[in-house]
Amino acid sequence: MYRILIVLCIFLYIFHAEVRGEEPEVVPAEQEKEKSELAKLMSEIDTNYKAVEVMSGWYKYKKKHWKIILESGQNMVLLTKSIRRKFSRPDDWTYQELMEKMQIAAKEMVEIAKNSDKEGSLEDTQWQVRLLRRTCAKCHKHLDIHIYPQLYKKKPKEVPPVP
Numbered sequence: 548m549y550r551i552l553i554v555l556c557i558f559l560y561i562f563h564a565e566v567r568g569e570e571p572e573v574v575p576a577e578q579e580k581e582k583s584e585l586a587k588l589m590s591e592i593d594t595n596y597k598a599v600e601v602m603s604g605w606y607k608y609k610k611k612h613w614k615i616i617l618e619s620g621q622n623m624v625l626l627t628k629s630i631r632r633k634f635s636r637p638d639d640w641t642y643q644e645l646m647e648k649m650q651i652a653a654k655e656m657v658e659i660a661k662n663s664d665k666e667g668s669l670e671d672t673q674w675q676v677r678l679l680r681r682t683c684a685k686c687h688k689h690l691d692i693h694i695y696p697q698l699y700k701k702k703p704k705e706v707p708p709v710p
């Protein structure tokens with residue numbers, strides 16, 4: 548008898564879950580899809596950015612750190628390229644420009660990491676990290692996206708002059 552009850556309960560639970568799953572979506576499917584994919588690419592950018600950001604206060608990088616910088620830079624270039632291709636916003640010039648700037652800074656970082664033996668490569672990388680951070684902060688501010696409050700923190704000595 549108990550068994551039948553348990554089976555019945557499981558069945559009811561599954562049935563209930565199925566019905567719930569069929570509730571109509573509030574957000575139009577098309578929009579929802581676009582949003583989540585962009586957000587996914589963004590959080591990958593975020594992961595790569597953070598990998599270099601944690602090292603940005605260091606005074607020396609070893610080979611393995613340069614490798615991280617190289618790979619993160621390459622990833623960010625690819626991710627930004629794909630965002631620019633799939634989610635361009637021709638009616639929003641600021642967005643377009645900042646997205647391009649992010650790609651340029653990431654590309655620059657790759658070049659620096661490839662020539663890490665050169666004098667000043669450490670400072671050059673850290674400079675690119677700052678440029679990156681500026682693009683993140685500026686674009687999110689522009690779009691009123693409030694994640695990552697530390698990106699907006701004023702760091703007068705670190706923020707490079709506006710070009």
Ligand code: HEC
Nearest residue numbers: 582585586589590592593596642645646649679682683686
């Ligand atoms: C040119 C504009 C632009 C730039 C530059 C930019 N972002 Fe974003 N970011 C967005 C937009 C738009 C979203 C919202 C995506 C969505 O939810 O559809 C977003 C969302 C995010 C999110 C939230 C993702 C999630 O899981 O919902 C993170 C994290 C993020 N960005 C990190 C970064 C970092 C780190 C940088 C810089 C290295 C950066 N972004 C640069 C436009 C930008």
